[in-house]
Amino acid sequence: MKIAITGGAGFIGSNLARALTDHPKITQVRIVDNLSTGHKANIAALGIDFVEGDIQNADLLDQAFRGADAVVHLAALPSVPRSVRDPLASHQANATGTLQVLEAARRAGGLHVIAASSSSVYGANPRLPKHEDLVTAPMSPYAVTKLATEAYLGAYHHSFDLPVLPFRFFNVYGPGQRADHPYAAVIPKWISATLAGEPVTVYGDGTQTRDFTYVGTVCRVLVDALLRRIVEPRPVNLAFGTRISLLDLIPEIETATGLVVHQDHVPARAGDVPHSQADSGRLRALFPMVAPMALEEGISTTADWFRASVASAAPS
Structure with missing residues (x-):
């Protein structure tokens, strides 16, 4: 199985790349990253394919996704404060960037796309725990871009039958x-x-x-989702309450x-x-074997x- 990771030189991406290269069913891992927040040193010892560049470059994405079976889309400009200071940069990287990834996944033959959204989409909604059917109330431009990310995945699933899975990450560390x-x-x-x-x-x-979630737990969920090709157009909280x-x-x-x-x-x-x-009911139903x-x-x-x-x- 061949996997592409956008943003794979970053914190979560490099941990995921390490987990994938250690798995016998994964034959190739390819990373695409512009190194704006990621670092080559994070993946230097892994000996995997690396494509340096921005996800808004369609030709570069076509190169990175060629021959892949699935893509884990983690590339983003993170941080609420950063988005407050520069909303346009966050939108371009996170919302428009996701659209470019989805289009490239279609051109590559309909890749399975797993993407990172964020618990920040719940925003000002005071209800706890947060379940995925709550009304979202973003409080920052970053949260809006992540809501757009998962909305685009759902739309591409329904419009183009693209197999997708949007996860709402909660404070991964x-x-x-x-x-x-x-x-x-x-x-x-x-x-x-x-x-x-x-x-x-x-x-x-x-x-x-x-609701802090250990990165190793996140990676176990992502690997399991790839291997079992879990498709769910609705967002899934990736945290355990x-x-x-x-x-x-x-x-x-x-x-x-x-x-x-x-x-x-x-x-x-x-x-x-x-x-x-997080309300982890949907996550536990899809991934009953993963414990935090x-x-x-x-x-x-x-x-x-x-x-x-x-x-x-x-x-x-």
């Missing part, structure tokens, strides 16, 4: 996630800061809640690092969703990876 850029996610940013003896930045009062506040996350990081976390509270950010928790990694184990594993990264980067 784990080894390989960068902390050294302005839009870094909270877990890598806080672990990295704590190991460096720096305070963590808490936006608002810290009572906002999230584990809700924790940011303030309650701090003791978990202290336990994993053995260090005290110092807090620096700053004003809340525009577009941030106050609370997030416990948060404390995932944070401990992530902290170990950051320690090892710091040690390897230190001068000898």
Whole structure:
């Protein structure tokens, strides 16, 4: 089985590429990435095909998808704050980029397309847990682009009979996630800061809640979806209903690092969703054999990876 991954040099994409290359039923993995947020170093040791370029280049997509059986579409400009600062760039990369991927999948013979949407589409809808049939209420341009992503997948399934599967990702974290850029996610940013003896930045009062999902769990679901060719035009939450506040996350990081976390509270950010928790019923029905990694184990594993990264980067 041959798989193409857009955005495969990024955090989730490189973890997925590693999982796929380790699987005996996968004969080829090809990555297309413009390296705007991904890094070649993430995939350097995997020995897989790499096509450098942007997903808005139709010829490049045709090259990347040639001979493939399926594509996992992860390429995007991530981050709510980034989209608030530059809505047009987010729309072009995420919404228009998805449209280009779907058109290329059609030209390649109707590839199975699995794509990443986001829990941010629920936005201002206060109901918890979030089930997929809730009314969406995006609070940021990024969330709108992800709603467009899953809507396009559904439309291409119904209009062109394209086999699709849109996943709504919820705060994915784990080894390989960068902390050294302005839009870094909270877990890598806080672990990295704590190991460096720096305070963590808490936006608002810290009572906002999230449903964190370990990247290894996400990859197991994606691999299973590819191998069993799961087709579902409706969005599927990819999280397991584990809700924790940011303030309650701090003791978990202290336990994993053995260090005290110092807090620096700053004003809340525009577009941030106050609370997030997945209803995992649809996910569990489609993937009954996948069990999530416990948060404390995932944070401990992530902290170990950051320690090892710091040690390897230190001068000898």
